[in-house]
Amino acid sequence: MPAPAKNRQMLRFGTLLAFNLVAMSAAAPAIAQPQPPAATQTSGIRAFSYADLADLALTAQLIAGVTVVKAERLKGELAPNLAAGKARFLIEAQTGMLLRGADGLAGTVSYIVDVSLDARGKAPKLKKARFILFANRVPNRPQEIRLTSPYSQLDWTQTTESTLRAILTEATAASAPPLVTGIGNAFHVPGAIPGESESQIFLTTADNRPISLSILRRPGEQPQWAVALGEMVDDSARAPARDTLLWYRLACFLPARLPEKSTAALSASDAEAVRADYRHVLTQLGRCGRTIER
Structure with missing residues (x-):
């Protein structure tokens, strides 16, 4: 006697459903939702910031x-x-492009996603929609993938694709800036004339590569600052342009205040000068611009 339709459906989902639901439950606290709209953008395209896309793409x-x-x-x-206010779907999708993924990706993939209901409580129409996905592989199941967060299915737009390509190009280059993990020692040297000085602030990185900030002040001029990706600060050091990987590494990962230990060896006046220079760097970098929390 054939199994009831509901049982056949449950069997069909098999390990894809189980694997994804466990992963979704584990991942849910990692990314909060500080403001609407919701994770998937099927009821109106949301403009995610450079920092949002970098957070998603690099992980x-x-x-x-x-x-x-x-x-x-x-x-x-x-x-x-x-x-509440969500609907869950099992999706089968045709792969159109692969921006990142060693060993390629199957032409047809399956995954599970939660999407937001509209004001009338209706789910969006997903069939034939184009998305950009951020996902991990399901072990031993090449046609199944697992979305990495509640924000991992984005409406495709040319702007989003272009931004992601730029992020990934920079991230895979030999000159890619390291991940900033904190601040090390800082130094301050007064100049020969009043109002002239230079501060240097060394950063700590995930792979111990050197990176430092230098801030130069001259009387009657705006402070000039630069970031050096090496042991020495030379004429090639510049302040990073906004919406670049180096800008993201600084604007989104530097602490809001200079740690006391960074200036512990300095005099009170030199320590205050370094703190003022650090605040200037943060002001020049501007806000990180995340709209989803990491």
Whole structure:
């Protein structure tokens, strides 16, 4: 006697459903939702910031452009722990491009995603929609992927694709800036004339590569600052342009205040001068611009 339709459906989802639901539950606290709109942008395209896209892109094994072939809504037992105002779908999609992913990606992939309901409580139409996905592989299942966060299915736009390509190009270059993890020692040298000085602030990085900030002040001029990706500060050192990988590494990862230990060896006046120079750097960098929390 054939199994009831509901049981056949549950069997069909198999390990894809189980694997994704466990992963979604584990990942949920990692990214908060400080402001609307919701994770997937099917009811109106949201402009994610450079920092948002960099956060997503640099932590995903796979970044792919897909077109949805089939979207099957999961309800009841097939959608446990579903947040209010959301609908859960099992998606089958055709891979159109692969921006990141060693060893390639299958032409057709499956994944699970939660999407926001509209004001009338209706789910968006997903079939034939184009998305950019940030995902990890499912071990031993090349046609199944797992989205990395609630924000990992974005509406495709040319702007989003171009920004991601720029981020990934910089990130894979030999000259890619390291991940900033904190601040080391800082130094300050007064100049020969009043109002002239130079501060140097050394940063700590995930791979111990050297990176430092230098701030030069001259009377009657705006302070000049630069970042050096090496042991020495030379004429090639410049302040980074906004929405570049180096800018992101600084604007989004530097602490809001200079740690006391960084100026512990300085006099009180030199320490205050360094703190003022550090504040100037943060002001020049501007806000990180995240709209989703890491």
